[in-house]
Amino acid sequence: MYKKIIIFIWVFVSFAIAIGQNTFIIGNAAGAEGLKIKIKTTSDYISDLSKKIDEAIIDNNGNFKLKALVTEPIYAQIQIGFLKGDFYLEPGKSYNISISHQNYKDDEKESPFLSKKRLNIEFLNNDSNELNAIINKFNVLYNEFVLKNFNALYQRRDRSRIDSLQSKINQEFGRTKNIYFNNYVKYRVAGLEQMGRLKNNKRIFANYISNQPVLYNHIEYMYFFNEFYEKFFFNGNHSIKTDDLKRYINTERNYLTLLDSLGRDSLVKNEVIREIVFLKGMKELYNSKIYNNDNIIDIISRFANKTKFPEHKKIALNLIETFISLKPGSAAPDFKLQDIKGISYTLSSFTGKYTYICFFTTWCAGCMPENDAIIDLKKKYNDKVNFVNIAADKQALNLMYFVEKNKYEWNFLYSENNTDVFENYNVNSFPVYILIDPQGKIVNYPALKPSEGIDIIFNKLFKKDIPITNDN
Numbered sequence: 001m002y003k004k005i006i007i008f009i010w011v012f013v014s015f016a017i018a019i020g021q022n023t024f025i026i027g028n029a030a031g032a033e034g035l036k037i038k039i040k041t042t043s044d045y046i047s048d049l050s051k052k053i054d055e056a057i058i059d060n061n062g063n064f065k066l067k068a069l070v071t072e073p074i075y076a077q078i079q080i081g082f083l084k085g086d087f088y089l090e091p092g093k094s095y096n097i098s099i100s101h102q103n104y105k106d107d108e109k110e111s112p113f114l115s116k117k118r119l120n121i122e123f124l125n126n127d128s129n130e131l132n133a134i135i136n137k138f139n140v141l142y143n144e145f146v147l148k149n150f151n152a153l154y155q156r157r158d159r160s161r162i163d164s165l166q167s168k169i170n171q172e173f174g175r176t177k178n179i180y181f182n183n184y185v186k187y188r189v190a191g192l193e194q195m196g197r198l199k200n201n202k203r204i205f206a207n208y209i210s211n212q213p214v215l216y217n218h219i220e221y222m223y224f225f226n227e228f229y230e231k232f233f234f235n236g237n238h239s240i241k242t243d244d245l246k247r248y249i250n251t252e253r254n255y256l257t258l259l260d261s262l263g264r265d266s267l268v269k270n271e272v273i274r275e276i277v278f279l280k281g282m283k284e285l286y287n288s289k290i291y292n293n294d295n296i297i298d299i300i301s302r303f304a305n306k307t308k309f310p311e312h313k314k315i316a317l318n319l320i321e322t323f324i325s326l327k328p329g330s331a332a333p334d335f336k337l338q339d340i341k342g343i344s345y346t347l348s349s350f351t352g353k354y355t356y357i358c359f360f361t362t363w364c365a366g367c368m369p370e371n372d373a374i375i376d377l378k379k380k381y382n383d384k385v386n387f388v389n390i391a392a393d394k395q396a397l398n399l400m401y402f403v404e405k406n407k408y409e410w411n412f413l414y415s416e417n418n419t420d421v422f423e424n425y426n427v428n429s430f431p432v433y434i435l436i437d438p439q440g441k442i443v444n445y446p447a448l449k450p451s452e453g454i455d456i457i458f459n460k461l462f463k464k465d466i467p468i469t470n471d472n
Contacts, residue, residue, distance in 0.1 A: 020069030023089050025078070027097035030062045032080050032104045035417045039066050041076045041089075044311075045222030046279050047318035050423070073131060073180035075219040078119060080104060081394070081417035082112030085119030088131045088180070096124040104417060107394050109363040113428045134173065134181050141168060142188060153196040162193060180218065187220040194227060204228065205267050214272055216311050226280065232268070233281040242290070249285070250292045255299045275312050278303070283319055297323055326426060326445040332436045333424035337390065337413040340400040345413055347440055354461065355386040355436040356447065356454070359427045362393050362402040367431045371408065373450035378410055381458050388413065390421060392430070 025039065038055040042048055053068045053076065068076070070091040077084045081104055089095075100120035123132055145165050152158040169185055176182065190208045193199050199207070208224065215221035233240055240248075240261050248254050259278055268274040282300055285291045297320055304316035324330055334347045347355075358374075360367040371389070378387050387410040391399050399414045415421055425434060425445075435447040435457070443461075448454040 020071040021091035023068045023070045023091060024094045025066040025068070025089075025097065026094065027064055027099060028062045029058055029064065029080060029099040030101040032058045032099070032102070033060050033062050034058065035080055035104055037064050037066070038079045039068060039076055040079060041074050042219075043318050044216060044315045045219065045226065046276065046283065046315045047322050049318040049322055072217060074217055078121065079419070080119060082115070082392075082419055083117055083119050085121045087121055087123075088135060090131055090180075098122045098124055105394050107361075107363065107398055109361075111430070112392065129176075129178075131178055131181060134176060134178065135184060138169070138173065138181070138185060138188075141172060146192070153192065157196055162189065165189065165192075183215060183218055184220045187218070187224040191220075191224050191227065194224065201228075201267065209267075209273065210270070214276070214311075225276075229267075229277050229280060231284060232262075232265075232277050233284065245285070246290060249295050249299065253295050253299055253302075255303050258299075272309060272312075275303075275307060275309065276315070279312065279315050279319060286319075286323060293323070326434075326442055328442050328444065330442050332434070332440050332442050333421075335390075335421040335424070337415060337418075337421065338396070339411060339413050340396060340403055342396075345411065347436070350386040350388065350411075350436075351440055352438050353384055353386050354438060354443070354458075355388055357425075357434045357436065358387075358389045358431050359392070359422065359425065359433075360389055360431040361391060362398055364430045370431055370450050371406070374410065375408070377450060377455060377458070380455075381462070384462055385458065387411065390415065392422065 029035075029037065035058050036055055037058050039053045041051055041053055043051040054066045056064050056066055058064045058080075066078075068089055070089050073088060073090045075086065076089050077086055078099070079085075080099070080102075083102060083104070085099065087095075087097075098121075100122070102117070102119070123130065127133060142165075145161075145168070146153075149158075149161045149165075152161050166189065169189075173181070173185065187208065190204065194204055205228075209228070214225075233245065240258070244261075245258075248257050255278070258281075259274060262268045262274050262278060262281075268277050279300070282296055286293055286296050300316045300319055304313050304320075307313055307316070326332075332347060336344060336346050338344050356377075358367075358370065360371070374387055377385075389408075389410070389412045391412065391414045393399050393414055394417055396414055396416070399412055403412050425432070431449065433447040433449055433454070434445045435443040435454075437443050444457070448457060
């Protein structure tokens with residue numbers, strides 16, 4: 001069933017993309033010659049599913065060209081290795097950019113997931129009315145205002161400060177006719193009012209949500225929307241009790257009752273709003289120990305087949321994709337990486353035995369004792385388990401010295417600056433382990449580390465016919 005759902009996702013998304021306009025990004029990234037550059041966006045702001053728009057290899061002169069099919073202005077990210085930079089794309093536009101020189105190819109011994117380094121993007125078109133230019137100009141004004149008025153807004157709840165900000169905005173940007181930008185400003189200010197509790201929920205709802213279009217692909221609108229309806233299943237006036245939620249989900253699998261219950265609250269009377277809040281609530285309930293995850297997937301799947309709103313179908317299917325990705329029994333993402341001798345490996349290179357993969361770096365202090373523990377595990381299970389380490393190190397030479405120094409005798413692969421494997425396996429710290437069966441299916445993600453008792457899982461696998469789940 002899951003395969004059919006994923007196929008439908010691609011058909012649905014392909015149709016949506018077909019009506020877009022070509023948008024081009026041409027630029028230079030000095031120091032990144034030979035590396036992959038990607039442009040990505042978010043498919044929707046409920047599932048937060050990342051979507052790659054295009055990618056290219058930066059040539060020997062640092063030049064690159066990317067293309068996107070865009071139906072409306074969107075927030076996007078350019079990525080080289082683990083470094084990212086933000087900007088906004090509009091349909092049919094061409095962007096000429098320069099990315100400031102960075103040290104892409106040397107290991108700096110800091111977690112790429114915690115680093116504050118960003119790609120610094122300069123627009124060479126010199127158009128002061130272009131969307132990125134006016135958003136950047138507004139952000140300077142906005143950030144200065146928040147720094148100066150934080151205490152007045154969040155401690156004294158001084159509403160007059162918002163009036164002062166609005167006056168400055170009108171003075172600087174009152175003649176701007178870019179609809180995306182005007183909504184960007186509107187919902188940035190709405191976020192201030194909400195966080196500072198300068199208005200009650202009903203007034204905020206009346207001003208910014210009721211009788212307003214739902215801007216599904218507008219990052220500021222959706223950020224505001226998600227904050228406004230945060231954990232609404234538990235906080236709204238509809239008062240769905242935990243026992244009722246458990247019955248609806250774990251026993252009845254009844255999404256219609258959930259929607260009806262939400263509808264008792266005036267803040268979600270509108271059918272469109274109610275369905276989005278329902279989907280947001282399903283995401284918040286997923287992975288809870290008291291709600292059945294498989295039932296939540298089934299509820300969302302049945303909702304996707306019944307909703308009359310295409311955007312909601314897309315969100316529902318995206319949620320299912322995020323839920324079933326890396327789920328036990330699903331196919332493990334493939335990869336193509338080299339070892340320290342330059343030999344290429346894919347996931348299929350390891351079929352026939354269980355594969356225990358460790359994502360790590362050579363300079364990660366917490367990784368060292370785990371690597372040392374694999375020495376004994378390999379002696380014990382070598383005929384049944386492939387042991388594979390995948391390093392985030394950029395230099396193959398560093399990895400080679402590391403392996404030789406520690407006399408490790410299993411597969412060590414490296415990614416150079418290709419982050420695809422880490423993104424596909426949702427790695428955001430080190431070390432992370434995953435256990436894959438001989439057919440390439442996920443057994444555990446994340447799997448236990450050697451220090452946490454993966455040996456016990458191996459014993460269960462090879463001594464008894466016991467299904468292994470994340471609870472074992």
